[in-house]
Amino acid sequence: MAIKLTIDNQPVSVADGATVLEAAQATGIKIPTLCHLDGVSSPGSCRVCLVEIEGARTLQPSCVTAASEGMVVKTTSKTARQARKLSVELMLANHPWDCNACVRNGECDLQKLAQDMGIAEVRFPYVKPATPIDQSTDALVRDMDKCVLCRRCIGVCQDVQGVGTLAPRNRGFDTIVGSGAGDNLCDAICVQCGQCSAVCPVGAIYEKDSIEDVWGALDDPSKHVVVQTAPAIRAALGECFGLEPGTCVTGKMVTALRRLGFAKVFDTNFTADLTIIEEGHEFLTRLKKALADGDASVKLPMFTSCSPGWINYMEYFYPNLIPNISTCKSPQQMFGALAKTYYAEKQGIDPKDVVVVSIMPCTAKKFECERDEMNASGFQDVDYVLTTRELGRMIKQAGIDFLSLSDGEQDSPMGMSTGAADIFANTGGVMEAAIRTVYEVVTGRELPMDRLHVAPVQGLQGLKEAELTFQNCLDDWKFLEGVTAKVAVAHGLANARKVCEMVASGEADYHFVEVMCCPGGCIGGGGQPRLTSNDVRNARIKAIYAEDEGRPMRKSHENPAITQLYKDFLGQPLGHKSHELLHTGYAAKQPAATS
Amino acid sequence: MATPRLYVMIPTDADTVVVGAREIKSRFSSEIGAQGLSDQIKVIETGSFGPSNAGVIAAVQPDGVVYGNLTPESVGEIVREHFCKGRICGRFLLPREYPPTVEQATDARHTQAAGRIVLDNCGRIDPDSIEEYIATDGYEALGRALTEMTPPQVVETVREAGLRGRGGAGFPTGLKWSFCAPVQADRKFVICNADEGEPGTFKDRLIMEGDPHKVIEGMALCGYAIGASEGYVYIRGEYRLSVERMRKAIEDARAMGLLGKGIFGTDFDFDIEIKLGAGAYVCGEETALIESMEGRRGVPRLKPPFPASCGYLGKPTNVNNVETLATVPAIVRNGAAWFRGFGTENTPGTKVYTIIGHVRRPGLIEVSAGVTLREIIDEYAGGMSSGTFKMAQLGGTAGDVLGPEMLDVPMDYDAMQKVGHVLGSGAILVMNQTVEVADFLDSCMRFFRHESCGSCNPCRNGLQVLGEIVGRLKKKNAYPGDIELMEEVCMTLKSAAFCPLGQSPASPLMSALRYFRPELAAAVDPRRERPRTQRVRLDLVELAV
Ligand SMILES: Cc1cc2nc3c(=O)[nH]c(=O)nc-3n(C[C@H](O)[C@H](O)[C@H](O)COP(=O)(O)O)c2cc1C
């Protein structure tokens, strides 16, 4: 049923259930907002979107007020304008004026609001005593002085991620966003996914910056600095330079990295393909043990392991399910381990002089590379992680005009990859890539699906399921004849929790489950350019699938550099060397303060 | 610091100082400190409030108790017995009729002008005896409603009586019930709001202490009218005696079959539970109260949906003030027309007020709605205790300040509204010419700043900046433009804050400006220059409130 109302003297018709804000947007009227974020939270508390509604005693927040039949709304009345402007001025009254030295300078919602509202002066002195900046984790920095208490971070952490680290503490003017019971993020259960930093409108939560460290390595002539870029970077980096979401900039990215001075520009895609080989074989081995050998100790379903926020989540919340997690390291860590062994050996470089830098869509990767387990090469396998946002800043710092760059190509051997690796970037991608390979290994035939896509696991639905029946299996895999493998895909930890609950209770009988910590998968990672809405997610995903379909090779086992790697170095999937370098294990954990 | 639960007011005038008032005062402070109650009980020096030849005096408010002829020993006992355990020390009471305790408040002389509706039993019956309540027509209204009236008829009777909510807003009670009544649900709730967080207000406490069954009967009538079978009394945690009395009354009513299943042999079930309040002022706001009852941080909810359709546990819920509910039995028993015989056309009935400040007899009164402020001060409160009337604040800290021009306006909801004021919850604070307006506003702003829940931006930051401005006015070093800025922030808060708490600082501030602008304007220092905004840590001591 449509609802008719009047906004600023214009008749509008919207669907039942639409808010006044949505109705205004539908007529091309822009109402400013701050705390409201579609699908994340809408506390109606910043009062920046107030409008006058005929008959209402006070101004109403348009983001949470339902449009109703015959409603008469004024968005630009004097009272509404003044109240919105003063609301922003009051926010600024309690805000340090640090713009020039602020990580959000130029891309800050508060700055923009102040500018749009024409605030020339703040008439209230800033009196808040400084709160210490929280640098306690590897991934994130929290500067609560800059917090405007919009509570987006609380919404995303609680509802989208289901972690619930953040909650308001104290009352009134002393209110802050607290983390757990202690003062620092490290005291709380936090998976370091960085979704809070991705939704924060100001410079209050941001990634711990490693740009200076990377410059330091690049400036050091004794170091051989190689870089890997995660699959999700190429579909988002362009946004740092004003390109539309979903513009793939692989070639320019490679050129920019070379210009920054990296000795080799490699690709995490290479180890994504390798992950499929290792994880695919691990999956088949688990199936064989369970179905053919009747080994009851084998845990199914097997969970993917490439998302470090998800691993943290399991260690905190579901330690009993840790044996279900694939022992494969993430592609980032496989890359680091090989760069300082296989690659260093091949190049005749002392691994101690090799510096591995990762460009990741993810803040949790900063934590992952510091994990104690991640030094299979004898050194810390990955030295520094930069998020997409940091790479964008670093390119700007270097004075590189990104948009005018020509396309470059990744170096070999660790820059070679297939379309199956590209799609690691989005939810459903690892599953699809694994199915492409597993099916062919088992049956000797190519996956019989339209353009090799496993349609049911694609898209932004929170929890997706698919089934795959093996027929006419090769001799080695006869035990799978007629077996229907059930797979599931979840993204966003609140959805992951649902899967874990179903698995723990025995309600679900999946064989293989892909989990990505962030909504939409890595393309929606906590380190990606802001702001990642569902439209942006879909645009990035589209770009990734286009990249996949444009490739000559689209199955991981077709990657000749991987074949070479096994031949020259690793031996066979799940072999001794693989175990040493590419696999690991996890254990239950507690926050730093309590352990 | 938390808002004090008790104020110990010790007159230190010439008469009392010679007999050791200052020593007694410091003795109170140290004994209170020794009990760890410094946060909750404030000791204040005041001017004389009347009696002489009574040695050192201490008035304990809001308990309305006055002790006299104090010695250091008696101080220890009062702190231990009265302040810690809630037992008034009868032997130190000043042997005079003022100011009123529960019993004395209802002394006929104070309530002569009105038939008493709410306080009629207070001081006349034993609040712990259900038999005595029944003997004074108690539970008759409930019996009659259940056996002779349909629920819509009860709603209609309350509507016709014109009863308006006594919690502050004056919302027509019958109308409120008629929102909730038709909503179909498996569970519905009646909540009695006994949070009474407004400083200086203690009427609800005295009603619960003096006549708990009346509140219970009112709740049961409401439950019958709107189709709810579960009731909750949300009582402020510090009100220990109220909790005790209400608890006993509920048990006794249950034992007599006046609560529970099949009341009066009908198929109407109703029972009541007590929930203790979390202590924050904003928890008295009905949606914050519901949040707090559900075990969450007591912050207001977004409205709509209103509690009538989606309240406690997401079910239809009706929230009324203690006094509102305590008025209902008499209305049902005697009919709407009888009730309309009291008060004024648009505010029928009586109103219970708590009067404090510079009046001779502070305390609790029940008067016919429409009596003027002058009559209340002169006839019910015994006149000014000292000095001349300068201003009064109605309805607690969130209420309006009235200047002498308003002394003769009838105190009913609409007459007050006509002159641009709000009647509020029933607190009257009377101040004489010694009180400086800025000092008074400063104490109001401290209260607000302390009580803001911090959810919404204009209130969280606006109260802070208002506090800073008022602080400067108090120190007489305000920046030029501060008063205009204060008005601007007030007006914005009024239209922009999330809940009425953030909207209401405008009431005392703007109304004070209405009567005392010259006095406040004199606090502006024309030579001072407003600091430019930049990231400098300005002198915190000077600027912080
Ligand atoms: C900040 C704030 C505090 C309040 N405190 C109380 C209170 O202590 N007691 C009360 O009855 N109503 C209080 N109210 C009013 C309630 O929200 C509600 O309107 C009232 O309980 C309804 O009862 P009534 O219709 O019987 O007046 C408060 C409102 C606000 C905004």
Ligand code: SF4
């Ligand atoms: S958060 Fe925004 S407004 Fe605040 S200092 Fe940073 S850039 Fe400036």
Ligand code: SF4
């Ligand atoms: S990093 Fe993730 S888990 Fe940690 S506080 Fe932010 S949103 Fe919550």
Ligand code: SF4
């Ligand atoms: S940290 Fe950022 S996202 Fe969280 S409440 Fe503060 S401003 Fe909002």
Ligand code: SF4
């Ligand atoms: S107006 Fe004040 S008390 Fe009310 S919701 Fe906002 S911050 Fe909380």
